[in-house]
Structure formats: structure tokens, C-alpha cells
Amino acid sequence: MRVLSLLSLFVFGIVAWAADAPTELKIETTYAPESCPVKARKGDKIKVHYTGTLFDGGNKFDSSYDRGQPLPLTLGVGQVIKGWDEGLVGMCEGEKRILTIPSNKAYGSRGFGSVIPPNSALVFETEMVSIDSVSKDEL
Template identity: 45%
Template sequence: MRIAALLATLLIALGLAACGEEKTSDIPDGDETTAAPAAPTETEAAATPDKPKVEKGEGKPPTKLETEDLKKGTGAEAKDGDELTMQYVGVLFDDGKEFDSSYKAGQPFEFTLGEGMVIKGWDEGIKGMKAGGQRKLIIPADLAYGAEGSPPDIPPDTPLIFVVDLEKVN
């Protein structure tokens, strides 16, 4: 008798659950067609999914800033006063030891170009990049951290190499 009462209660609960509200989720069931995601706007580019590998420098250390576009962007061009959203990896020129990375931090880096918020090599080397682009910056010590360095990771008078991805220009 007790089992019959328990079974009846269970059946009633299941029946009431089946009478619940209709599904209102916006998530498609798989048989519905979905629109393609919107393309990046002119000032924004898709995030770079993979952390780039940055090799140590070759030959003599640089005496002036060197830039190389690894991928040309198609979005807005970065100019002084623009707020930029970047991903980056930085290594020491001499041995390729990574000292910093936005990927390691888990989020992009934001700053205003041309306002001295970053090392001079960035302010000069990123100017003119377009959103969606990837650029290699080989920065002499005087446009990086100079004679002071940035202890403990960057010794004095050390040239640096960055690979930067410009995700967004505001």
C-alpha cells in the first residue's frame, strides 16, 4: 500500500512537470537555422585565438626601431589619441626569454596611443597599424626600458621583441 501511494505521488509530479511552460530558450535545437555571426566592425577585428611564438633576435641588437607586418589589418588605423585593445607577447632580444604576455594575463591590454602610457617603442611602432593586424616590433633599449631596465625580468640596456595583435581601435 505504501509503495502504491509513493508511485501515485511520483506519477502526479511527473504529470505536473510535463504541463510546464513551453520552452523559451533562444538557443537553437539544431534543426533551426541561425544567422552567421556579425563581421567585425571597421574599428574592431576578431580576437587572435592563438598566442604567437616569438623567437630571439638575430645578429646585432637593433639601434633603431624595426617593424614588420606579419598580417595586414583591414580595420581602422591606429593614431595618437586612439584607445587600443591589444594582445601581445614580449621577449628579450638576446635569448628569447618571455618576460610578459597579455595571453598569460588572460585578457587583452588597453591603452591610449601616444600618451606615454607604454614604452616609446610601442607608441612609435604601433602607430599606423590597422585593426586586425599583427606586427613584430624589434625595439632598441633606448626606446624600451633604457639604462634602468625593469627588474627583475628586463636587465638594463636590453633590446626587446614584441609580437602585437591590434584587436580594436576606439
């Protein structure tokens, strides 16, 4: 009986540990195209489809798919949260990644309106739709 109790505590501890909010950006590639002639880099104008959920609870708060339009942005210039500026670098057109973003690389202690509570870690399923690459001279 004592062994069973200890085993239960051990398993519960692992589950609780696994559910802790991330402290660093985690990038998981879920699809990589066979050909990748251009990789996204700072300064590129890109279009990204995404679905954003809260790390705690998994509630969806936004999705470009719902609007039927990818989000256009210039990568690495602060137009989006830091987790995106870092997590989308190196992606190929057609590539899909899951970005698990700690609060300090998302909206931090301010949150975002009533949609994202303060100090929330976020999870984004992303798909690189297009890359308009800048030349080295333009950087």
C-alpha cells in the first residue's frame, strides 16, 4: 500500500511538472516542405496563418483561419510579440510550427484586454504562407 501511495505521488508530480508554464520559447516543426529555397529572416515581409491558444486551459483566443486571411507582417521589427519574431525565423514557405511562448515573450504582466490574462504563456500553431525576402543591402 505504501509503495502504491509513493507511486501515485511520483506520477502526480510528473504530471504537475509537465503542465508548468514554459520559461523559454519552444519551437516544434510539425511539417517541413521537401524544398526550401528561401528561409524567413529579419526584415522579410511574410504572411502567416495561425491559431493562438492559452497554454493554461487551451482556450482559443484568435485565429487567422477563422478570418480566411493570413497575417501580413515584417519579421523581426517588433510588429508582433517577441516569441513570434524569434520563433518564425528560419521557416520555409509551407512549413508549419507550434510555438510555445512564455509570458515574457508574449504579453507579459499586462496581458491583452480581456482575451489574454496577465502573465499567460501562449501556444500558436503557425503556417508560413509566403516570404517576400529582403536583400542584404536592404537590411
